[in-house]
Amino acid sequence: MSTIRHLLMAVATAAFALIPTSVMSASTGGLDAGVGNVPQGVQSNSAYAASFKNRGVTNVFVTSRQVSCYRPEVPIPFNNGPNDGYTGELTCPGATTGEDIGRQQYPTQFGTATAAGPMLVTDKSESDIRVDPTNPNHIIGSSKWFTGAEGYNHLLGFYESWDGGITWPVMGHIPGYEGWTDNTDPVGAFDPYGNYYEAILPYQFYYDKGGHKKY
Numbered sequence: 001m002s003t004i005r006h007l008l009m010a011v012a013t014a015a016f017a018l019i020p021t022s023v024m025s026a027s028t029g030g031l032d033a034g035v036g037n038v039p040q041g042v043q044s045n046s047a048y049a050a051s052f053k054n055r056g057v058t059n060v061f062v063t064s065r066q067v068s069c070y071r072p073e074v075p076i077p078f079n080n081g082p083n084d085g086y087t088g089e090l091t092c093p094g095a096t097t098g099e100d101i102g103r104q105q106y107p108t109q110f111g112t113a114t115a116a117g118p119m120l121v122t123d124k125s126e127s128d129i130r131v132d133p134t135n136p137n138h139i140i141g142s143s144k145w146f147t148g149a150e151g152y153n154h155l156l157g158f159y160e161s162w163d164g165g166i167t168w169p170v171m172g173h174i175p176g177y178e179g180w181t182d183n184t185d186p187v188g189a190f191d192p193y194g195n196y197y198e199a200i201l202p203y204q205f206y207y208d209k210g211g212h213k214k215y
Contacts (some may be wrong), residue, residue: 001169003209063159063168068121068145069095070173071102073204075115076148089148092118097172121157121173128186134194137164142186142198145173151213156186156200177202 051057071090078086097103101118123146132138138161145157155177162172177183177200184201191197205213 047132062165063171066096066171067093068097068157069101069118069171070099070121070145070147071105071118072115072147072153074151074153075119076151076153080150086150087122088150089115090120090122092120099172100175108110115147121145121147124157125154125187128188130190130196131189132190132194132196133192134190138162138194139165140188140190140196141168142174142188144183144186153182156183156198158188158198162196174198182195 037158066083072089076089095118096174102114103118105114105116125144125146127141127143129139129141132140140158140160142156142158144154146152146154155173157169157173158171161168182203182205184199187199189197208214
């Protein structure tokens with residue numbers, strides 16, 4: 001019995017040792033000719049823009065593209081633009097989402113001040129998307145919504161579709177945390193009955209006189 005066991009182990013070890021060689025030899029000949037030939041150096045803006053056309057990449061807006069605003073707890077009046085597409089905070093031109101945009105200043109502790117008025121949501125980042133287990137055509141996506149990306153101060157916004165993602169007529173920031181200074185990355189979930197939940201971690205900070213963020 002011991003001899004058979006050792007023999008089987010030796011055969012298995014030999015077969016395992018041969019696998020990487022056979023895989024490598026089979027895959028090497030199938031690589032695309034462009035693999036490994038990555039252009040080096042700084043890419044020009046024109047070359048980057050042309051790459052979309054050369055590769056047939058298109059951009060389609062599927063949301064209703066409504067106007068969303070809110071009054072941030074800590075205003076960020078500085079502007080790092082036009083680098084990275086930043087624009088600084090912009091006054092709300094009139095929200096069309098029907099959400100609470102903070103028409104009155106929020107009560108704050110002594111020495112602080114909220115934004116003078118509601119600000120326009122201009123930037124978005126990390127996102128999350130979930131499908132209703134009771135209805136695959138019901139989808140809710142969420143992402144960070146910024147009124148001032150320079151300070152990385154944001155709320156969480158959501159988009160809702162009832163036709164499998166073809167259109168997204170419902171959108172707005174997640175209610176109940178208007179004016180909070182900051183939040184976490186979005187994480188959503190449906191329960192087995194089709195109820196949607198969003199895990200959020202709102203927290204506050206302030207900027208001292210030197211412009212440093214303090215928690």
